[in-house]
Amino acid sequence: EKGNYRHFMQKEIYEQPTVVAQTLASYLRRSDNSVALPQMDFDLSAVRRLTIVACGTSFYAGMVAKYWFEQFARVPVDIDVASEFRYREPVLEEGGLALFISQSGETADTLAALRHCKAHGQTIAVVVNVPTSSMAREADLLLPTHAGPEIGVASTKAFTCQLAVLAALAAHMAVKKGRLTREQEAEIVHHLLEAPAALNAALDHDDDIAAMAHLVAPARDVLYLGRGQDYPLALEGALKLKEISYIHAEGYAAGEMKHGPIALIDDAVPVVVIAPSGPLFEKTVSNMEEVRARGGQVVLISDAKGLEEAGEGCIATIEMPVVHPLIAPLVYAIPVQLLAYHVAVVKGTDVDQPRNLAKSVTVE
Ligand code: F6R
Numbered sequence: 001e002k003g004n005y006r007h008f009m010q011k012e013i014y015e016q017p018t019v020v021a022q023t024l025a026s027y028l029r030r031s032d033n034s035v036a037l038p039q040m041d042f043d044l045s046a047v048r049r050l051t052i053v054a055c056g057t058s059f060y061a062g063m064v065a066k067y068w069f070e071q072f073a074r075v076p077v078d079i080d081v082a083s084e085f086r087y088r089e090p091v092l093e094e095g096g097l098a099l100f101i102s103q104s105g106e107t108a109d110t111l112a113a114l115r116h117c118k119a120h121g122q123t124i125a126v127v128v129n130v131p132t133s134s135m136a137r138e139a140d141l142l143l144p145t146h147a148g149p150e151i152g153v154a155s156t157k158a159f160t161c162q163l164a165v166l167a168a169l170a171a172h173m174a175v176k177k178g179r180l181t182r183e184q185e186a187e188i189v190h191h192l193l194e195a196p197a198a199l200n201a202a203l204d205h206d207d208d209i210a211a212m213a214h215l216v217a218p219a220r221d222v223l224y225l226g227r228g229q230d231y232p233l234a235l236e237g238a239l240k241l242k243e244i245s246y247i248h249a250e251g252y253a254a255g256e257m258k259h260g261p262i263a264l265i266d267d268a269v270p271v272v273v274i275a276p277s278g279p280l281f282e283k284t285v286s287n288m289e290e291v292r293a294r295g296g297q298v299v300l301i302s303d304a305k306g307l308e309e310a311g312e313g314c315i316a317t318i319e320m321p322v323v324h325p326l327i328a329p330l331v332y333a334i335p336v337q338l339l340a341y342h343v344a345v346v347k348g349t350d351v352d353q354p355r356n357l358a359k360s361v362t363v364e
Helices: 008-014 016-025 056-073 108-119 157-176 182-193 195-203 206-216 228-245 254-259 281-293 304-310 325-347
Strands: 050-054 077-081 097-102 123-128 141-144 221-226 248-253 270-274 297-303 316-320
Touching: 008 016, 008 325, 016 157, 016 195, 016 325, 050 056, 050 108, 056 077, 056 097, 056 157, 056 228, 097 108, 097 157, 108 123, 123 157, 141 157, 157 182, 157 325, 182 195, 182 325, 195 325, 206 270, 206 297, 206 316, 206 325, 221 228, 221 254, 221 281, 228 248, 228 270, 228 325, 248 254, 254 281, 270 281, 270 325, 281 297, 281 304, 297 304, 297 325, 304 316, 316 325
Parallel strands: 050 077, 050 097, 097 123, 123 141, 221 248, 221 270, 270 297, 297 316
Antiparallel strands: none
16 A cells, blocks of 8 residues: 555655664664674674675665675675676685575575575575565574565665664674674664664655756766765665666766766766765765766765765755764665656656566576
């Protein structure tokens, strides 16, 4: 049931504060601000190497999580899309942990990669939204997202819930490995618990995004730029736009622009820059200036401080609440989802059932 919403995708975007809170509630203990994971019969502290495999939007959640596993747990992470992973003879050492991320739990390539890892002695952890799915059944450690059924073909709420679970897992692994003190763990949990309110604050800017969607809708190509853990958000923004509005879009690491894609820039190419203020802000802004100097039409997504510093001269700005960097990928998912959504609405495409796509990809 869509209720008061025009599309399932819109409804699911709006459900995010609630479902992320639900998901966090099952992994975080408020009483002492600690992470509480389900029982597992293997030792997380002994994990020397983590392999992450997924497809599409779930893969981008994994890319964000790579930053967290490296930063908090100091564990080496190998990440790949499932269709490549399966065919490249990955090196899987005894005692490794392999982590699969999937909304449906049925994606054929991801499932095949899971079985491959199992056959090669890896412990299998899965983050899935469908607890009765094949991946859930075949896991050693099942970490469900509690997003509820996702009907819109373009994944939205499953993504932010995956991020919530992955952040909890990374923090937990770090504690087990002795890389985080109790105080640091409590601080991380505290920031994660701020996510639902921040997601609500992000949704408050929906009208602004709807009002500027017509600036992007006529474009033939759109670029998305981000750095660090916001780089996967650029990829996700581009994927969402491609999927539902059929506009060609590319996500790029902001610093990689000058190595090629900047040649594409002219005044017909909107460039969406995802840049929360923080340690990487100045770097991203200097890449943005390179784009602007070539006539690029920048849409800047940042917080009040970032917009004040760099918003001038952009064709549009989208304001996000000020958030801790840890939860920025969850919060900045909202404007990239909403931008794709409103552009698709302007173009009149079938938002919930985009052409050529299926909700669950059970063929290889
Ligand atoms: C994008 C999208 C797809 C899925 C991908 C993986 O909006 O929905 O890219 O993310 O097909 O699906 P799951 O997560 O079910 O394995």
